[in-house]
Amino acid sequence: MSTTVIAEIPGHERPSVERVNYLNVDHSVKSWLLTHDHKRIALLYLISITLMFFVGGFFAVLMRLNLIEPTGLVAPETYNKLFTMHGVIMVFFFLVPSIPATLGNFLVPMMIGARDLAFPRINLLSWYIYILGAAFTLYAVISGGVDTGWTFYTPYSSSFSHTSVIPTAVGVFITGFSSILTGLNFIVTIHKMRAPGLTWFRLPLFIWAMYATSVIFILGTPVIAITLFLLGLERLLHIGIFDPAIGGDPILFQHMFWFYSHPAVYIMILPGMGVMSELITAFSRKRIFGYTFVAFSSLAIAIISFLVWGHHMFVTGQSVYAGLIFSVLSFLVAIPSAIKVFNWTATLYKGSISYEAPMLYALGFIGLFTMGGLTGLFLASLATDVHLNGTYFIVAHFHYIMVGGAVMAYLGGLHFWWPKITGRLYPDAWARFAALVIFVGFNLTFFPQFVLGYLGMPRRYAVYPGEFQVLNVMSSAGASILGVGYLIPLIYFIWSFKYGPLAGPNPWGAKGLEWTTPSPPPTENFEEVPIVTEQAYNYAGTSESAHG
Amino acid sequence: MADMAAHNAHHGQHDAFQHQFEDMEQQRDAGTFGMWVFLAQEIMFFGGIFGAYIVYRVLFHDAFEIGSNLLNVRFGAINTIVLIASSLTMAMAIHSAQAGKKGKTQVMYLLLTVLLGVIFLTLKFSFEWRTDYHEHLIPGFGFVIRNAWGGAGIHVPLFFCFYFFMTGLHALHMIIGIPIILVIAVMAWRNRFDEVYYAPLEMVGLYWHFVDIVWIFLFPLLYLVGGRYLSNGGQ
Numbered sequence: 154m155s156t157t158v159i160a161e162i163p164g165h166e167r168p169s170v171e172r173v174n175y176l177n178v179d180h181s182v183k184s185w186l187l188t189h190d191h192k193r194i195a196l197l198y199l200i201s202i203t204l205m206f207f208v209g210g211f212f213a214v215l216m217r218l219n220l221i222e223p224t225g226l227v228a229p230e231t232y233n234k235l236f237t238m239h240g241v242i243m244v245f246f247f248l249v250p251s252i253p254a255t256l257g258n259f260l261v262p263m264m265i266g267a268r269d270l271a272f273p274r275i276n277l278l279s280w281y282i283y284i285l286g287a288a289f290t291l292y293a294v295i296s297g298g299v300d301t302g303w304t305f306y307t308p309y310s311s312s313f314s315h316t317s318v319i320p321t322a323v324g325v326f327i328t329g330f331s332s333i334l335t336g337l338n339f340i341v342t343i344h345k346m347r348a349p350g351l352t353w354f355r356l357p358l359f360i361w362a363m364y365a366t367s368v369i370f371i372l373g374t375p376v377i378a379i380t381l382f383l384l385g386l387e388r389l390l391h392i393g394i395f396d397p398a399i400g401g402d403p404i405l406f407q408h409m410f411w412f413y414s415h416p417a418v419y420i421m422i423l424p425g426m427g428v429m430s431e432l433i434t435a436f437s438r439k440r441i442f443g444y445t446f447v448a449f450s451s452l453a454i455a456i457i458s459f460l461v462w463g464h465h466m467f468v469t470g471q472s473v474y475a476g477l478i479f480s481v482l483s484f485l486v487a488i489p490s491a492i493k494v495f496n497w498t499a500t501l502y503k504g505s506i507s508y509e510a511p512m513l514y515a516l517g518f519i520g521l522f523t524m525g526g527l528t529g530l531f532l533a534s535l536a537t538d539v540h541l542n543g544t545y546f547i548v549a550h551f552h553y554i555m556v557g558g559a560v561m562a563y564l565g566g567l568h569f570w571w572p573k574i575t576g577r578l579y580p581d582a583w584a585r586f587a588a589l590v591i592f593v594g595f596n597l598t599f600f601p602q603f604v605l606g607y608l609g610m611p612r613r614y615a616v617y618p619g620e621f622q623v624l625n626v627m628s629s630a631g632a633s634i635l636g637v638g639y640l641i642p643l644i645y646f647i648w649s650f651k652y653g654p655l656a657g658p659n660p661w662g663a664k665g666l667e668w669t670t671p672s673p674p675p676t677e678n679f680e681e682v683p684i685v686t687e688q689a690y691n692y693a694g695t696s697e698s699a700h701g
Numbered sequence: 702m703a704d705m706a707a708h709n710a711h712h713g714q715h716d717a718f719q720h721q722f723e724d725m726e727q728q729r730d731a732g733t734f735g736m737w738v739f740l741a742q743e744i745m746f747f748g749g750i751f752g753a754y755i756v757y758r759v760l761f762h763d764a765f766e767i768g769s770n771l772l773n774v775r776f777g778a779i780n781t782i783v784l785i786a787s788s789l790t791m792a793m794a795i796h797s798a799q800a801g802k803k804g805k806t807q808v809m810y811l812l813l814t815v816l817l818g819v820i821f822l823t824l825k826f827s828f829e830w831r832t833d834y835h836e837h838l839i840p841g842f843g844f845v846i847r848n849a850w851g852g853a854g855i856h857v858p859l860f861f862c863f864y865f866f867m868t869g870l871h872a873l874h875m876i877i878g879i880p881i882i883l884v885i886a887v888m889a890w891r892n893r894f895d896e897v898y899y900a901p902l903e904m905v906g907l908y909w910h911f912v913d914i915v916w917i918f919l920f921p922l923l924y925l926v927g928g929r930y931l932s933n934g935g936q
């Protein structure tokens with residue numbers, strides 16, 4: 154605050170060396186590690202989760218290598234550890250924090266015209282908590298790994314596994330609190346700190362998505378914390394909570410685990426849906442079709458997602474009636490997701506569409522997410538699930554959503570806001586090329602897995618019958634293409650951060666308060682508090698009355 | 702920027718003002734609302750364990766009655782009264798700030814609250830839990846299943862597991878709360894709170910009341926619902 158900011162008229166970009174912004178106000182390490190600036194904390198998160206992404210990806214590469222040969226290349230015990238550590242790291246340390254902690258942290262205050270989140274110190278604390286949790290989990294990896302699957306099913310995890318279950322569970326337990334603090338900060342900020350004139354129905358849909366995600370953070374995460382605590386207690390003290398041999402009930406663990414983890418899958422996809430609404434409107438130069446439907450479908454997802462956990466337990470011996478109800482509810486939760494897909498598509502209709510790199514990711518998302526969602530309905534039907542449960546079909550289903558959907562949206566968002574975050578452009582041709590490589594690599598990796606699962610290949614085995622080899626080799630080949638696709642952006646982003654051409658405040662000509670400030674923004678975000686007089690995505694420049 | 706400086710100068714009397722807010726009122730609103738959101742999180746945190754407890758109580762009805770009957774209801778009852786009293790003194794502390802009373806009055810009520818909290822914890826740990834230990838009722842620490850309990854005996858440790866976990870988690874919340882109250886008391890001693898600005902006091906009060914309410918649910922669930930007064934238990 155004490156620094157002098159040279160007054161800047163948006164649109165009149167000066168060389169960034171002259172202008173003081175959040176990146177160059179202070180270069181010391183201390184100023185980064187003790188920062189209260191939401192934008193710097195977003196970058197701290199960005200670096201940390203990128204590291205975790207590549208650690209998790211490394212395990213995936215080893216798994217796909219192993220599956221090239223039907224007899225496997227590594228010992229089954231090792232394979233069990235590979236898929237567990239891949240799942241734990243990707244779910245809890247990459248995908249759950251991905252969009253909220255990086256883009257969300259950066260954009261929530263900027264999009265609502267605030268100087269920072271409501272509780273900047275708590276924001277920094279959440280990053281340190283994340284790091285502590287990650288440290289425990291990485292310790293578990295180094296100290297021999299863990300082999301329970303990311304689901305930690307009891308009694309295997311509590312009484313039989315000889316691997317580092319406790320450090321992993323402690324790591325996940327701790328990281329949960331960083332999510333809770335992020336969610337708390339977002340909810341309070343969105344409620345209390347919107348700029349004058351920024352009513353709820355003028356908010357960008359990204360904000361609605363962040364809000365819905367935060368609700369799940371607050372209501373879901375504590376339950377997984379308690380569940381893992383009980384698991385640790387049983388493992389340490391040998392008191393029967395979940396292990397039937399000593400008086401517990403293993404099904405209760407599954408209920409408690411999925412009570413969190415089904416909503417958690419929506420933690421992973423809702424933010425991506427928010428990014429999508431921004432990208433689709435910006436690159437088709439149109440207002441979103443059916444704003445209120447898209448906004449409320451986020452909340453509907455957040456609420457219904459708490460009522461469907463039993464669809465993970467159709468064959469674990471819950472009553473038939475419970476199964477029926479969970480099946481119906483699972484079909485219901487697909488409706489708000491479908492509403493969003495319809496509305497994005499309708500937004501494209503008659504828009505002036507351009508195919509910059511972020512838009513390529515967005516279009517990829519629509520197709521891949523739809524496939525993931527529709528195959529979810531196969532799994533939510535009781536009879537088909539009996540056949541598909543525990544096979545590669547499930548692996549394909551959730552990767553279509555979590556990688557084809559969530560990671561695509563994350564990358565699309567990163568490409569979209571990168572010029573705002575760093576003030577610099579990346580090479581567009583390379584970016585489009587990478588998006589294409591990722592799309593092809595992804596489909597080649599995971600589409601064969603639908604077929605494999607349908608044919609009956611079970612998941613989580615190191616070996617398989619010879620007749621599945623062709624499809625498995627296809628999948629492994631796809632994985633290597635996908636891996637290359639992820640490395641390309643890593644390289645040009647690092648290059649762009651230093652050498653990229655200057656971006657200017659609004660390189661895409663997009664709407665939204667974040668584009669009205671210089672790039673990179675000053676520490677205070679806005680030179681003066683903006684006053685909002687129009688609804689979101691006003692690309693046509695029309696008046697308030699034309700809704701929808 | 703100029704705008705910012707004006708803000709700080711305007712609210713110069715409160716060095717507690719933080720730059721990301723527009724004014725003191727927005728800051729106070731955000732703080733209180735944040736506390737409520739935090740408490741929603743706490744409800745789910747305790748909710749998970751309450752849910753599990755209720756499921757097991759239905760499943761292992763007899764064992765849980767035996768366990769409940771082994772608890773010393775006298776300790777539980779005294780502690781309930783102590784805790785309710787501490788909620789009262791906490792409310793009085795906030796009230797005296799709102800009414801514009803001197804910092805010293807607030808400090809007195811806050812210290813009373815801490816004292817009652819310490820009494821609660823002393824009763825819990827050095828009397829109640831110690832007796833439980835001597836009676837071999839702590840799972841994992843030499844728990845002895847008695848023949849008199851019959852077939853239900855195998856599940857009695859489960860009851861005690863929940864008992865220690867739930868009351869322990871509750872006590873942990875108090876142990877976290879007490880130093881925070883002391884910090885607030887120091888602030889009150891320096892006359893930081895008045896009828897305009899008492900947000901931190903109010904927030905620690907919300908937290909303390911929440912911890913009390915959790916106990917109000919724990920006490921009947923653990924000590925009373927055992928059917929002590931309906932059946933003769935497993936003795």
Ligand code: HEM
Binds near residue numbers: 418422465484554559
């Ligand atoms: C569109 C609505 C969706 C429906 C109806 C649906 C349905 C299902 C069902 C029934 C299962 C259980 C299959 C079984 O275990 O036999 C399942 C598994 C799974 N789904 Fe979905 N799903 C949907 C969306 C999502 C989303 C949005 C995500 C993630 C972002 C997701 C991630 C997962 C994961 C991770 C699993 C497997 C968990 C495991 O066993 O390891 N699903 N889905």
Ligand SMILES: [Cu+2]
Binds near residue numbers: 415464
């Ligand atoms: Cu689910």
